[in-house]
Amino acid sequence: MNVLVCISNVPDTTSKINFKDENTVFDIQGVQFIINPNDEFGLTRAIWLQQKEGAKVTVATVGDVSCEPILRKCLAIGADRAVRVDAKPQDGFQVAMYLATLYKNSDFDLVITGRESIDYNGGMVGGILATHLEIPYVPNCIQLEVSGKNLTLQREIDGGKESLTASFPIVIGAQKGLVEEKDLIIPNMRGIMQARQKPMEVISPEAISCETSVQRFEKPAEKGPVKLVDPEKIDELIELLENEAKVI
Amino acid sequence: MAVVVFIESQEGEIKKAGFELASYGRSISDAMKCDLIGVGFNIIDPKSLSNYGVDKLYNIETRGDSFFDIERYSSSIASVVKKENANIVIVSSSADGRYLGPILSVKVDAAYISNVVELPSQYEPLTVKRSCFTNKAFNETQSSKKNNVLSLSSNSFGLKEKSSNIKVFSEDFAPSSSTLKVSNLDKASDKVSIADADIVVSGGRGLKGPENWYLIEDLAEVMGAATACSKPVSDMGWRSHSEHVGQTGKPVASNLYIAIGVSGAIQHLAGINSSKVKVVINNDPEAPFFKAADYGIVGDAFEVVPKLTKKLKARKL
Ligand SMILES: Cc1cc2nc3c(=O)[nH]c(=O)nc-3n(C[C@H](O)[C@H](O)[C@H](O)COP(=O)(O)OP(=O)(O)OC[C@H]3O[C@@H](n4cnc5c(N)ncnc54)[C@H](O)[C@@H]3O)c2cc1C
Ligand SMILES: Nc1ncnc2c1ncn2[C@@H]1O[C@H](COP(=O)(O)O)[C@@H](O)[C@H]1O
Numbered sequence: 001m002n003v004l005v006c007i008s009n010v011p012d013t014t015s016k017i018n019f020k021d022e023n024t025v026f027d028i029q030g031v032q033f034i035i036n037p038n039d040e041f042g043l044t045r046a047i048w049l050q051q052k053e054g055a056k057v058t059v060a061t062v063g064d065v066s067c068e069p070i071l072r073k074c075l076a077i078g079a080d081r082a083v084r085v086d087a088k089p090q091d092g093f094q095v096a097m098y099l100a101t102l103y104k105n106s107d108f109d110l111v112i113t114g115r116e117s118i119d120y121n122g123g124m125v126g127g128i129l130a131t132h133l134e135i136p137y138v139p140n141c142i143q144l145e146v147s148g149k150n151l152t153l154q155r156e157i158d159g160g161k162e163s164l165t166a167s168f169p170i171v172i173g174a175q176k177g178l179v180e181e182k183d184l185i186i187p188n189m190r191g192i193m194q195a196r197q198k199p200m201e202v203i204s205p206e207a208i209s210c211e212t213s214v215q216r217f218e219k220p221a222e223k224g225p226v227k228l229v230d231p232e233k234i235d236e237l238i239e240l241l242e243n244e245a246k247v248i
Numbered sequence: 249m250a251v252v253v254f255i256e257s258q259e260g261e262i263k264k265a266g267f268e269l270a271s272y273g274r275s276i277s278d279a280m281k282c283d284l285i286g287v288g289f290n291i292i293d294p295k296s297l298s299n300y301g302v303d304k305l306y307n308i309e310t311r312g313d314s315f316f317d318i319e320r321y322s323s324s325i326a327s328v329v330k331k332e333n334a335n336i337v338i339v340s341s342s343a344d345g346r347y348l349g350p351i352l353s354v355k356v357d358a359a360y361i362s363n364v365v366e367l368p369s370q371y372e373p374l375t376v377k378r379s380c381f382t383n384k385a386f387n388e389t390q391s392s393k394k395n396n397v398l399s400l401s402s403n404s405f406g407l408k409e410k411s412s413n414i415k416v417f418s419e420d421f422a423p424s425s426s427t428l429k430v431s432n433l434d435k436a437s438d439k440v441s442i443a444d445a446d447i448v449v450s451g452g453r454g455l456k457g458p459e460n461w462y463l464i465e466d467l468a469e470v471m472g473a474a475t476a477c478s479k480p481v482s483d484m485g486w487r488s489h490s491e492h493v494g495q496t497g498k499p500v501a502s503n504l505y506i507a508i509g510v511s512g513a514i515q516h517l518a519g520i521n522s523s524k525v526k527v528v529i530n531n532d533p534e535a536p537f538f539k540a541a542d543y544g545i546v547g548d549a550f551e552v553v554p555k556l557t558k559k560l561k562a563r564k565l
Contacts, residue, residue, distance in 0.1 A: 013495050013515045017384040037496045092350075093359065118382050118495055123399075124360050127350030136428040137318075139347050142489075152431075156490060157343045159441030162316070163432040176492065181483045211359035215375065215388040220521065226528070226538050231547030234555050237527070238563065240543055245525045247447070247504040248471065248560075 001055040001146070001168075003046045004108040006099055006125065007074055008036035008117040009067040019217040026119075026217065035070050038114025042174030044184055045144060046112055047078040053146060056080050058106070062089045062098045068200065075195035076187035083201045090210035092122035096129040097208045103133060109168040115140055115175040123173075130171035138164060142177030249282040250334040254325055255305070256342060259314075259437075260292035263444060264407075265340040267300050271408040272400055273338050274301030275367055280336075284412075287328050289321065290314070294416045301410035304332075306417050315433065316344050318351065319426035326355040327421045329395075336374075337397045341501075342443050349399040358395035365404040365522075382495045383521035401522065402443065403501045442493065445474035447504040448523070450493060452478040452516075454509020454530065454549060458486035463553045464508060470560045476500065478510050494519035509549045512537025529553065 011017070012032040020027040035043070049055035059074040060083040061067045071082040085098045103111065113126035123139070130137030142161060143154035151166045156177065187195075229237040241248045253273040255266040270286060277284040286297055286305040294305045306328050310320070325348070329337055337352060339345040346362065353360035361378055365386065368376040374391040379401060442448055449468040451461060461475075468475045475491060482492035493500050495518040505523035509530060510516060517540050520526070528541040531548050538544050545552055 011381075013518075017381045019385075093353075119380065121363055121380055121382060122350075122360075123346050123362050124350040124353075127347070128354055128360065131351045131354035136426060137347075137351065138428070140343055155343075157316075157435065158443040159437075159439060160433065160435030161490075162430055163434070164428055165431050166428045176482075176496065177489050180489070181479075209392075211393050212361060212389050212391050215390050217380075218377075218386045218388070220383070220386070223540065223542075226541045226544045228538075229543060229545050231545050231552050234545075234552070234559055237543060237545065237556070238559060241504065241525070241527070245504070245542065247525045 001049060001053055001110065002106070002108045003049055003055050003057050003110045003112065004103065004106070005039065005043045005046050005057060005059045005074070005079065006111065006113045007039045007043070007059050007061045007070060008114065008119070009033050009061060009063055009070050010036045010117055010119045013037070013118065017219070023217045024214070033066075033070060035073060036114050036117050038116060038118075038173075038175050040184060041176055041178050042112035042114055042172070043074055043077060043079065044179045045174065047185060048179070049146065050078065050080070058083060058108070060085060060099065060102055062087055062095045064088060071200060072195055073187060075198045075200070076191040077185045078191065081199050081201070083203060086202050086204045087207070091212045092120065092124035093128055093212070094208050094210040096125045096132065098205060099125070099129050100132050101205050102203070103129070111169070111171040112174050113171060115173040126171050126173045133171075135169045135171060136166055137171045137173070138166065139173035141172040141174055144172060144178060249280060250285050250332040251277040251280065251282060251336045251338065252285045252287060252325065252329050252332060252334040253302075253338045254340070254345065254348060255286045255288035255291065255297065256340055256344065257288055257291050260290050262288070262291060262293070262296060265342055265345070265402055265444070267407050268402070268405055269338050269340055269400060270297055270300035270302050272367070272405040274408070274410055276336060276338075279367075280371060283332070285328060285332050285334060287325050295414060298412050298414040299409050300407070301412045302414050303412055304415045304417065306419055308420060309418055315430035317426065317430065318347060319428065320423055322348055322351045322355055324421040325352055329356045335395045337395075339397065339399050341399050341402050346399055349397050353397040356395055356397070357393075358397045359391040359393040360397045360399075361389050361391065362399040363401050364398045365401050367405075379522065382518040383499070384518050401501055403503060403524070404522070440472065440474040442474045442476055442491070442498050442500060445502050447471050447473035447506070448476050448493075448500050448502045449473045449506045449508070450476035450478070450510060450520075451481065451508050452510030453480050454511075460550070461487065463549060467506070467553055467557045467560070470557055470564065473506075478516055507537055507541070508553060510537060511535050512540055
């Protein structure tokens with residue numbers, strides 16, 4: 001079984017988000033980058049498939065050389081091989097098309113993307129990739145069991161979950177639930193040493209154009225100060241919610 | 249030219265997001281001077297959409313098959329888009345809406361723009377504001393495609409009534425032959441989901457343990473609210489992970505968000521930021537949530553919450 005885990009390089013969750021060049025460019029100064037949390041859940045699930053079923057796990061990212069540290073981390077976590085598609089991603093469509101090229105030149109049974117990236121929040125790469133490749137896609141995936149060629153999956157839906165059966169090849173959108181927080185693998189010394197020996201391939205495909213472009217960024221408006229209500233005067237809160245905020 | 253909106257329903261009843269999408273779609277079709285076409289599945293009362301300016305509704309009957317069959321749904325909507333020569337397709341930000349969006353965009357050769365929070369600022373080329381960095385920022389996105397699929401962030405536009413003479417068609421487009429089969433659906437029909445809720449009541453580690461969650465549930469019940477929790481609460485297994493909200497959990501865009509015993513870490517706030525009104529109940533006046541909230545009570549949840557629940561109950565009677 002060959003598994004591809006698509007990794008997005010995103011700002012650490014504690015990052016303050018700032019822009020430069022008249023709010024047209026995300027300012028990476030002082031920002032620490034991490035594996036997109038949804039992708040990390042997916043990677044852990046893939047490593048379990050490696051341990052139990054002997055799956056071969058490839059991680060791939062579309063990005064410049066600054067993405068290599070997180071790919072190295074994926075190798076230290078246990079991935080067998082890393083591929084960097086050397087291009088500057090501009091939108092989810094373009095990323096999906098680069099990944100599609102990678103897919104067509106390899107032999108993957110299972111492609112794991114994250115439910116969404118926490119920077120762009122497109123929630124689109126997996127769906128576009130799968131539909132372009134004419135294979136099924138299951139987003140918000142909270143369970144994946146493999147038995148031979150047959151798969152059982154669960155998709156989280158609003159207010160519940162849906163169980164599905166499918167077969168390879170397939171693309172899934174991983175999120176927490178696929179594995180739990182406590183299952184995430186923290187690289188140990190041995191993993192880190194081994195990662196140095198593992199292949200990091202860089203491929204430079206033909207340029208693919210994007211479909212959307214960001215004109216300008218904007219930060220949410222500053223909020224006024226909180227209105228405090230005395231805990232002994234709860235009626236006041238109800239009154240404010242009813243007549244001032246008009247939300248109840 | 250036309251605008252197509254996917255009208256979501258549950259057991260045949262149109263969801264609030266369906267009416268919001270119709271309202272939003274109407275404004276766009278007015279600006280573009282074209283028809284607003286709805287596509288729904290098994291809708292019981294299609295006429296109600298005439299209050300929101302829908303000119304035509306394709307109400308597709310799936311005959312007893314109530315599962316969300318992605319292949320069938322996306323193919324049917326794509327057929328309508330082609331038939332009506334539509335160039336804007338709008339889906340909601342529900343789990344199903346966000347499932348459809350990217351898939352549809354490939355099927356109708358469109359660009360996909362998610363998390364849209366406003367009407368387009370420009371139509372040629374289409375330019376629209378969306379949220380990014382999990383609500384820590386917005387960006388103005390411009391499309392280079394003629395066709396576009398937008399996913400509208402919930403509660404960002406609201407409901408706007410406008411009457412129309414709706415024509416309803418019950419066409420069936422060929423059922424799908426997908427290898428993906430839904431085998432079971434497990435959905436609590438008596439509970440409001442976070443995505444659909446106008447009000448969300450959320451609990452954090454300050455509640456000390458799962459046995460105290462009656463505080464959250466009782467308050468949510470009187471308010472008709474959905475329940476949510478912070479990440480550590482779901483990591484510790486006090487609550488199901490489906491209630492985890494924040495940057496790495498579910499996004500919340502409700503009208504009212506009430507946080508109880510939640511400190512207001514940056515990752516928590518990011519995910520709930522787009523809620524309109526935020527209330528915090530916390531015994532530590534230094535808790536960061538007070539900087540993000542509109543209303544706050546500095547007090548012990550175990551005293552304040554039961555009182556609030558009781559007063560709201562009395563008010564309802
Ligand atoms: C990669 C990453 C991703 C993350 N993603 C998320 C996310 O998506 N969502 C999320 O929520 N967190 C997320 N976090 C965790 C986040 O950093 C915080 O740790 C978490 O939000 C804190 O949860 P809490 O507010 O429930 O607990 P605490 O921070 O422990 O806060 C408990 C609060 O309860 C108050 N309290 C205590 N007793 C009472 C009482 N009797 N009455 C009233 N108040 C009381 C305390 O004053 C305190 O403010 C993430 C962290 C990381 C590293
Ligand atoms: N630059 C990238 N390289 C590789 N995979 C990516 C990249 N960007 C996004 N992805 C994958 O697509 C998923 C969804 O991203 P998005 O559509 O941006 O929300 C992520 O969780 C990743 O798995």
